[in-house]
Amino acid sequence: MRGPVGTRMRELSREDLKDIAAGAALLGTGGGGNPYLGRLVVEGVLTSGRRIRVAEADDLDCDTPVAAMFGLGAPTVGIEKIRSGTEALTALRALERYVGRPFQAIAPIEMGGSNSMIPLALGALTDLPVLDLDGMGRAFPEVQMVTYSVYGIPAGPMAVADERGNVAVMEARDDRFMERMARAVTVVQGGHADAVGYPATAARFWAAGIPGTLTLAASIGRVLRRARPVLPALLPLVRGGIVFEGKISDLNRRTVGGFTRGEAILTGTGTDGGQTARLVFQNENLGLFVGERPVVTVPDLITLLDYESSAPLTTEVLRYGFRVRVLAMPCHDLWRSPAALAVAGPRAFGYDFDFEPWDAFASAGRMPDDT
Amino acid sequence: MRGPVGTRMRELSREDLKDIAAGAALLGTGGGGNPYLGRLVVEGVLTSGRRIRVAEADDLDCDTPVAAMFGLGAPTVGIEKIRSGTEALTALRALERYVGRPFQAIAPIEMGGSNSMIPLALGALTDLPVLDLDGMGRAFPEVQMVTYSVYGIPAGPMAVADERGNVAVMEARDDRFMERMARAVTVVQGGHADAVGYPATAARFWAAGIPGTLTLAASIGRVLRRARPVLPALLPLVRGGIVFEGKISDLNRRTVGGFTRGEAILTGTGTDGGQTARLVFQNENLGLFVGERPVVTVPDLITLLDYESSAPLTTEVLRYGFRVRVLAMPCHDLWRSPAALAVAGPRAFGYDFDFEPWDAFASAGRMPDDT
Numbered sequence: 001m002r003g004p005v006g007t008r009m010r011e012l013s014r015e016d017l018k019d020i021a022a023g024a025a026l027l028g029t030g031g032g033g034n035p036y037l038g039r040l041v042v043e044g045v046l047t048s049g050r051r052i053r054v055a056e057a058d059d060l061d062c063d064t065p066v067a068a069m070f071g072l073g074a075p076t077v078g079i080e081k082i083r084s085g086t087e088a089l090t091a092l093r094a095l096e097r098y099v100g101r102p103f104q105a106i107a108p109i110e111m112g113g114s115n116s117m118i119p120l121a122l123g124a125l126t127d128l129p130v131l132d133l134d135g136m137g138r139a140f141p142e143v144q145m146v147t148y149s150v151y152g153i154p155a156g157p158m159a160v161a162d163e164r165g166n167v168a169v170m171e172a173r174d175d176r177f178m179e180r181m182a183r184a185v186t187v188v189q190g191g192h193a194d195a196v197g198y199p200a201t202a203a204r205f206w207a208a209g210i211p212g213t214l215t216l217a218a219s220i221g222r223v224l225r226r227a228r229p230v231l232p233a234l235l236p237l238v239r240g241g242i243v244f245e246g247k248i249s250d251l252n253r254r255t256v257g258g259f260t261r262g263e264a265i266l267t268g269t270g271t272d273g274g275q276t277a278r279l280v281f282q283n284e285n286l287g288l289f290v291g292e293r294p295v296v297t298v299p300d301l302i303t304l305l306d307y308e309s310s311a312p313l314t315t316e317v318l319r320y321g322f323r324v325r326v327l328a329m330p331c332h333d334l335w336r337s338p339a340a341l342a343v344a345g346p347r348a349f350g351y352d353f354d355f356e357p358w359d360a361f362a363s364a365g366r367m368p369d370d371t
Numbered sequence: 372m373r374g375p376v377g378t379r380m381r382e383l384s385r386e387d388l389k390d391i392a393a394g395a396a397l398l399g400t401g402g403g404g405n406p407y408l409g410r411l412v413v414e415g416v417l418t419s420g421r422r423i424r425v426a427e428a429d430d431l432d433c434d435t436p437v438a439a440m441f442g443l444g445a446p447t448v449g450i451e452k453i454r455s456g457t458e459a460l461t462a463l464r465a466l467e468r469y470v471g472r473p474f475q476a477i478a479p480i481e482m483g484g485s486n487s488m489i490p491l492a493l494g495a496l497t498d499l500p501v502l503d504l505d506g507m508g509r510a511f512p513e514v515q516m517v518t519y520s521v522y523g524i525p526a527g528p529m530a531v532a533d534e535r536g537n538v539a540v541m542e543a544r545d546d547r548f549m550e551r552m553a554r555a556v557t558v559v560q561g562g563h564a565d566a567v568g569y570p571a572t573a574a575r576f577w578a579a580g581i582p583g584t585l586t587l588a589a590s591i592g593r594v595l596r597r598a599r600p601v602l603p604a605l606l607p608l609v610r611g612g613i614v615f616e617g618k619i620s621d622l623n624r625r626t627v628g629g630f631t632r633g634e635a636i637l638t639g640t641g642t643d644g645g646q647t648a649r650l651v652f653q654n655e656n657l658g659l660f661v662g663e664r665p666v667v668t669v670p671d672l673i674t675l676l677d678y679e680s681s682a683p684l685t686t687e688v689l690r691y692g693f694r695v696r697v698l699a700m701p702c703h704d705l706w707r708s709p710a711a712l713a714v715a716g717p718r719a720f721g722y723d724f725d726f727e728p729w730d731a732f733a734s735a736g737r738m739p740d741d742t
Contacts, residue, residue, distance in 0.1 A: 098469050098540065166548055168556070169469065170539040177537055177559075184555040185539070188548075 009053040009129050012120065017042055017052075019221025024116030026220050026238070026312040026327070027213070029301050031260075031284035032112010032139035033071050034314060041083055041114070042121040052120045054214055055129040055202075060105055062203035067095060068135060068148060069119040070109035072160060072182060073192035074260040074283065084163035087194035088122040091161035095196050098157050098169045107131045107198070107205050109146055111213045112139030112284075113314055118194065131202070133209035137332040138301050141259055141283035143182055144175035145344045147334045148198045151208035158182060158197025162189035183258045191258060210332045230310035240329040243295050243358075244277045244288060245270045245307070248322045253315065259283055260315055264304075269323065279304070279326070281315045286349050288326055296328040297351070299335035299344045300358040303327045328358050380424040380500050383491065388413055388423075390592025395487030397591050397609070397683040397698070398584070400672045402631075402655035403483010403510030404442050405685060412454060412485070413492040423491045425585055426500040426573075431476055433574035438466060439506060439519060440490040441480035443531060443553060444563035445631040445654065455534035458565035459493040462532035466567045469528050469540045478502045478569070478576050480517055482584045483510030483655075484685055489565065502573070504580035508703040509672050512630055512654035514553055515546035516715045518705045519569045522579035529553060529568025533560035554629045562629060581703045601681035611700040614666050614729075615648045615659060616641045616678070619693045624686065630654055631686055635675075640694065650675070650697070652686045657720050659697055667699040668722070670706035670715045671729040674698045699729050 012020075017039055025035035046052070060066075069088055096102050106126075108119040111134050123130040135146035143155050155175040160182050161167040168185045172178035178197075186193045200208075219237060227233035235241060246266035253262035261282050268275035278289045279302070287297040296302050304313040307323040334340060336357070342348065345355040383391075388410055396406035417423070440459055467473050477497075479490040482505050494501040506517035514526050526546040531553050532538040539556045543549035549568075557564045571579075590608060598604035606612060617637035624633035632653050639646035649660045650673070658668040667673050675684040678694035705711060707728070713719065716726040 094469075094540075094542065097471070098465075100468070100471070164544050166541075166543045166552065168539045168541040168552055169465075170537075170556075171465065172537045173535050177535075180559045181537065181539055181556055184559045185541075185552055188551045188555045 012052040019218045023217030023220030024111040025113040028112030028139040030315040033114025035113030038114025038117030045124045050124040053129040060202045064202040066105045068107040068198040077191035091159040091196040094167045095159040108134040110136040110139040137210035143179035149175045153200040244326040299331040301329035383423040390589045394588030394591030395482040396484040399483030399510040401686040404485025406484030409485025409488030416495045421495040424500040431573045435573040439478040439569040448562035462530040462567040465538045466530040479505040481507040481510040508581035514550035524571040615697040670702040672700035
């Protein structure tokens with residue numbers, strides 16, 4: 001990213017946008033929406049001469065009213081359903097009407113392919129700065145699976161809007177119930193919608209969010225674009241390791257209840273030859289299993305990388321025959337508290353075992369050949 | 372109802388409430404929620420010393436802000452799911468917050484069992500008058516099937532709330548889509564919820580609503596309570612006739628997609644001995660068929676009366692073996708315009724024939740023995 005332009009706040013270049021989209025696709029663990037489509041949305045907004053400003057903690061007053069913006073729905077639908085570009089603005093204006101005042105900054109909710117991009121598009125449309133943080137440091141499929149929610153910023157009131165102006169502003173007794181209402185509205189709205197919620201002050205966002213993740217995504221994107229080979233530069237940056245290498249020999253992916261759910265079977269190649277691994281996903285990759293043994297699970301990060309290019313692969317583009325590496329990365333410490341694990345650990349996704357941090361399973365430092 | 376008390380507006384007595392509940396159950400054509408439970412809600416509110424005022428057209432300024440209030444969901448669920456008594460108030464306050472001003476009167480949306488009662492309960496809770504009209508002159512299952520909607524009062528913004536404080540305020544590009552969003556939220560909220568919507572001035576409500584239906588329901592209820600035999604007094608009041616007499620010999624009733632759907636087979640008795648009729652319902656009774664011939668269909672009114680007592684029977688209490696009479700009544704003229712029939716005529720419910728006003732089918736004036 002470039003330095004200050006005019007104000008103290010940094011302004012993003014088109015190259016920054018490409019890097020953030022690529023980096024967020026890697027942090028998005030297979031979900032968060034298609035990064036290419038997300039970038040097109042932002043670039044479409046920017047052609048009309050607008051700017052995107054990124055705010056650090058000391059760029060804004062502590063009591064600046066902030067709302068988080070994100071897309072909601074199944075990535076398999078998101079890749080098919082055309083955006084009008086107005087849905088986020090519809091949601092923002094409805095929420096402002098409900099809370100009775102305008103917001104002065106936007107926060108991303110997750111670093112995922114399109115969900116890292118569309119808050120930037122909304123920032124450009126409204127000329128509001130976007131905070132350099134997010135509520136996951138990765139991507140997760142459900143509304144309550146956000147550090148904002150875990151650390152004291154309720155999701156509601158939250159507005160969900162589609163491309164034809166249909167909008168619902170919702171309040172719920174807890175964020176799990178908000179997830180259920182928002183998901184039902186999203187399904188009626190065609191399976192994909194834009195949401196604006198988690199209204200709070202900038203100070204609370206800095207306290208409850210994972211800081212610096214737009215910058216981290218941009219750094220990852222730069223490595224993916226420039227470094228050859230990629231992995232020696234990438235792995236230290238994300239504290240990651242390659243935990244499996246194989247071909248997709250079976251793929252079961254369906255769009256159900258507003259999510260993309262399924263699993264991929266990986267037949268090992270290279271040093272994993274003769275082994276089989278199973279990757280389970282609900283929009284995002286939830287766990288990698290060898291036999292019944294969980295190798296990596298939520299909230300730690302699992303991302304498939306294309307074997308040749310090391311480009312991150314999102315769940316909606318996976319196909320039989322893809323040759324991949326499985327990249328594991330430790331989650332941010334905010335996810336490792338008991339309160340956070342109750343929301344986004346293995347048991348929150350229906351598994352009957354406790355979270356084991358990935359470092360404990362893996363032989364860290366393993367570094368396969370890279371093209 | 373009694374005359375003016377204190378103000379020009381009439382205040383309802385407990386006897387009025389019973390009569391309105393009974394009369395609205397008859398006008399509700401099998402739906403509109405259980406009348407007994409609706410009355411309990413109002414009486415529960417009234418124990419704390421509150422009053423219910425009914426406003427005629429000249430009791431309110433033309434620009435008085437009014438919202439319509441109603442329960443949403445399947446009657447089979449409504450009869451099981453306990454109300455907290457706060458859901459309507461939650462919806463009202465959320466809508467007021469969204470539109471930025473308080474409402475000064477309440478309108479019923481339909482004359483159905485509980486849906487005639489709960490706007491009165493909200494009026495008592497808030498000390499707001501309730502308009503002597505409704506948007507159907509009967510009951511219908513869906514949000515867009517309201518003369519308010521047909522004649523220029525959009526359903527949105529509309530708030531839907533449950534008994535635990537969960538609420539969604541929605542705007543939609545049209546009222547059919549509002550129905551889909553509101554239904555989805557209602558299903559997530561447990562299958563039954565309270566709604567407040569159709570915000571407009573009193574003048575627009577008088578123009579788009581069916582006037583005098585609270586008074587009509589009270590008159591019907593008085594007849595059901597006092598007249599013996601009932602039918603000779605009832606039929607002229609509702610311009611109705613008995614079109615079939617029989618026993619419920621088969622009943623198929625299920626709760627699906629937020630509705631109570633099904634059909635009852637009636638085996639004829641008395642002068643209808645040897646014939647079989649089929650009554651189809653979606654919350655409300657939609658059509659009575661003998662063979663393939665529609666005898667009465669929406670928007671005309673069809674209500675089952677208990678053979679012994681002539682008490683109206685709602686769809687959620689029907690049982691095998693009930694002996695019944697089928698009462699047909701012509702709908703209000705506001706339902707007979709092409710625009711209205713497009714919303715609530717037979718084709719709106721999936722039938723492949725046009726509406727024929729009931730009088731054309733039936734031998735009017737038929738008057739069976741009454742107990």
